[in-house]
Amino acid sequence: MSIKFDNITNELNISNATLQNWIKTNCLTADRNGFITTESYDYFKENILGKNKLNKRANKQYFDKPNIAFNINKNDDANKNAVQYEQSLSIAERNKKGIYYTPNSSIDEIFSALPTLKETDTFLDPCCGTGNFLIKALEKGIEPENIYGFDIDKTALKIANNRFYQLTGQHSNNIKLVNLLEEKHEQKYNFIFTNPPWGYKFNTQQKNNYAKKFNNGIKVDSSALFVLVCLNIVQKDGMMGVLLPDSFFNISTFKSVRKVLLKKAIIQLINHNKPFDGLQTKAYSFIVKNSNTLTNIKCKTQTSEHTRKQIDFIKNPNYIINFDATKIEAKIISHLYSYPHQTLTGKAQWGLGIVTGNNAKHLITTTKNNYKPIFKGVDIEKGKIKKHNFYIFDDFSKLQQTANKKLYLADKKIVYRFINSNLIFAVDEKQRYFLNSANFLILKQDTLFIEDRLEITEEQLVFLMNTEIMNWLFKKLFRTHKILRSDLEKLPIFNEFFKIHNNYCEQDLHAYLNIEKYNGTFRVKT
Ligand SMILES: C[S@@+](CC[C@H](N)C(=O)[O-])C[C@H]1O[C@@H](n2cnc3c(N)ncnc32)[C@H](O)[C@@H]1O
Incomplete structure (x- = not known):
C-alpha cells in the first residue's frame, strides 16, 4: 500500500522539499514507483510526528537523530517488528554500520542457486540482522536446527529469534550474538548466504587489528573482510552467496579480494540494480562454490542472461569482474589487449x-x-x-x-x-x-x-x-x-x-x- 506525495504534503501542510528531506533522512520510505509506503507513513505519524517539530532546523538534526528506543512486546508480530526496526534506525546509524536489510526479491534471486538439499545441510547468515535470510532458508527446507545466524545487534537478533520461533515453534540456540570478525570459528557451513555490512565505520583500533589479522594487502573494508572470513568457513563444495555494492566487482580497492574469490568456482553473478528503497547504490551478488574446478558462470544482468568464462575475469586488469559484458564483448576486450601496447603506469x-x-x-x-x-x-x-x-x-x-x-x-x-x-x-x-x-x-x-x-x-x-x-x-x-x-x-x-x-x-x-x-x-x- 502506498500514498501519493501530494496527499501527504496537503495533509501535513508541508512543502515538497520538506517531504523530500524526510525521505532522504529515512523518516519516510519511498517505494520504487515514487509513492510513500503506508507502513512508513503510519509509523512516522505515530512515532515521530508530534513528538518532534520537524521544521527546517529539526530536519537537519533529524539526519543525525538518535535511534528511537525500540520496544519489542511479547505478542508482537515479529515480521512487523522487523520492518519497523529498520525504519527506527537513524540514517547516520545505518550508514555508520552498513545496515540495509535485504528485500525479499534479491534474497529470492540469491536462493535460486540453492541445489537439492540434504537433511544435514547447514546454513549460516553471518550478519543476519532481523533474519531475512534465515527465514528464507527455513522456507527452502533447511532443517531449523541447522540454521545459524550471527549479528552484533542485540535488538535485531531478538527480532530474528522471535520470527524464527513464530514460524517453527522452536527456540533456536544458533541465532546469537557473534562478531564474525572477532570469533574463532570452529564450525563450517554448507551454505552461507548474506548481505554483509558495507563500509562499516571501524574505529582505529579495529582497523589496526583487522589489518594485522587479514594481512594480505586487503583494504580494511567490512564487506571485503566478511567475504574473506566466509570463504574460510564454508564447507568444501559448499556454497556462498553474497550481496555487495557494485564497486566490489571493479574498483581497485577490492582487487586482492577478487583475486582470492576468483580461485574458487563462481557459479552465478547477478545484477540486482538498486534493490534498497531510498538508496541509489547498485548491488550485485556472486554465488561461489568452494571448489577449484572452474566452470562457466551464469550472468544475470538487467538486460540479458549469458554465460562467461571465469578465466576472462582472471585475465582482466585488476581481476575486474565485468559480467555485464557479454561473451562476445569479453572476446573483443582480450583481442584488444593482445595487441602490442604500453600502459600509463609509471609514465x-x-x-x-x-x-x-x-x-x-x-x-x-x-x-x-x-x-x-x-x-x-x-x-x-x-x-x-x-x-x-x-x-x-x-x-x-x-x-x-x-x-x-x-x-x-x-x-x-x-x-x-x-x-x-x-x-x-x-x-x-x-x-x-x-x-x-x-x-x-x-x-x-x-x-x-x-x-x-x-x-x-x-x-x-x-x-x-x-x-x-x-x-x-x-x-x-x-x-x-x-x-x-x-x-x-x-x-x-x-x-x-x-x-x-x-x-x-x-x-x-x-x-x-x-x-x-x-x-x-x-x-x-x-
Ligand atoms: C546489511 S545488514 C544485513 C542484515 C541481513 N543479512 C539482511 O540482509 O537482511 C548488515 C548486518 O551486519 C551486522 N554486523 C555488522 N558488523 C558485524 C560483525 N562484525 N559481526 C556480525 N554482524 C555484524 C549489522 O548489525 C547488520 O545487522
Whole structure:
C-alpha cells in the first residue's frame, strides 16, 4: 500500500522539499514507483510526528537523530517488528554500520542457486540482522536446527529469534550474538548466504587489528573482510552467496579480494540494480562454490542472461569482474589487449584539479588584478578547451587543496574531465588552472630510462583516449562515472599504431585493431 506525495504534503501542510528531506533522512520510505509506503507513513505519524517539530532546523538534526528506543512486546508480530526496526534506525546509524536489510526479491534471486538439499545441510547468515535470510532458508527446507545466524545487534537478533520461533515453534540456540570478525570459528557451513555490512565505520583500533589479522594487502573494508572470513568457513563444495555494492566487482580497492574469490568456482553473478528503497547504490551478488574446478558462470544482468568464462575475469586488469559484458564483448576486450601496447603506469606525473573549499567565495566572473582564468571539467571537450567563465586569485594559500603550482604551469599537460562516464581529453599548452572537476597528467619526457617513457606524443595520447573504441573499452571494464587514474593506468596504449600512421583517424585505428562497429558495439573482423 502506498500514498501519493501530494496527499501527504496537503495533509501535513508541508512543502515538497520538506517531504523530500524526510525521505532522504529515512523518516519516510519511498517505494520504487515514487509513492510513500503506508507502513512508513503510519509509523512516522505515530512515532515521530508530534513528538518532534520537524521544521527546517529539526530536519537537519533529524539526519543525525538518535535511534528511537525500540520496544519489542511479547505478542508482537515479529515480521512487523522487523520492518519497523529498520525504519527506527537513524540514517547516520545505518550508514555508520552498513545496515540495509535485504528485500525479499534479491534474497529470492540469491536462493535460486540453492541445489537439492540434504537433511544435514547447514546454513549460516553471518550478519543476519532481523533474519531475512534465515527465514528464507527455513522456507527452502533447511532443517531449523541447522540454521545459524550471527549479528552484533542485540535488538535485531531478538527480532530474528522471535520470527524464527513464530514460524517453527522452536527456540533456536544458533541465532546469537557473534562478531564474525572477532570469533574463532570452529564450525563450517554448507551454505552461507548474506548481505554483509558495507563500509562499516571501524574505529582505529579495529582497523589496526583487522589489518594485522587479514594481512594480505586487503583494504580494511567490512564487506571485503566478511567475504574473506566466509570463504574460510564454508564447507568444501559448499556454497556462498553474497550481496555487495557494485564497486566490489571493479574498483581497485577490492582487487586482492577478487583475486582470492576468483580461485574458487563462481557459479552465478547477478545484477540486482538498486534493490534498497531510498538508496541509489547498485548491488550485485556472486554465488561461489568452494571448489577449484572452474566452470562457466551464469550472468544475470538487467538486460540479458549469458554465460562467461571465469578465466576472462582472471585475465582482466585488476581481476575486474565485468559480467555485464557479454561473451562476445569479453572476446573483443582480450583481442584488444593482445595487441602490442604500453600502459600509463609509471609514465606520467598526475595532478588533481583545485579544490577551493568554497567556489562562491574564491571564483569571480570578471577579472581583477592578480586573478587568472580557471577552467572546469565541462570546459574540456574532446581535443579542445572552451572559453572559461571564472577567474581565481593567483595565490593558492587560502585554497583547500591544490597540486604543486608548478604542475599546473607545465609546458604541456593533458587534461581530462573527472566526473564523467566518457573519456574526454585535451592538450593544454597554456598553463591553465583547472578546478577539481578536471584532472591532468604530464608525460615524463626527460627521464633517462626509456621504459619510463610513453612512446607517443601528448596529441597522440589525447586522440587515442577520445576514440570510440577506447571509450567503449573503458566503460566495459570499469562502469564508472569517475575517471580514475588507477583505471586509466590499466588501459592499453597502442603505441605501435602511431609508428605506422603519421596521420591517423578512428577508422585507421579500427583497421589496425581488426575490429568493426556492429549494432552499436564492436566486433572482431572475420
Ligand atoms: C546489511 S545488514 C544485513 C542484515 C541481513 N543479512 C539482511 O540482509 O537482511 C548488515 C548486518 O551486519 C551486522 N554486523 C555488522 N558488523 C558485524 C560483525 N562484525 N559481526 C556480525 N554482524 C555484524 C549489522 O548489525 C547488520 O545487522
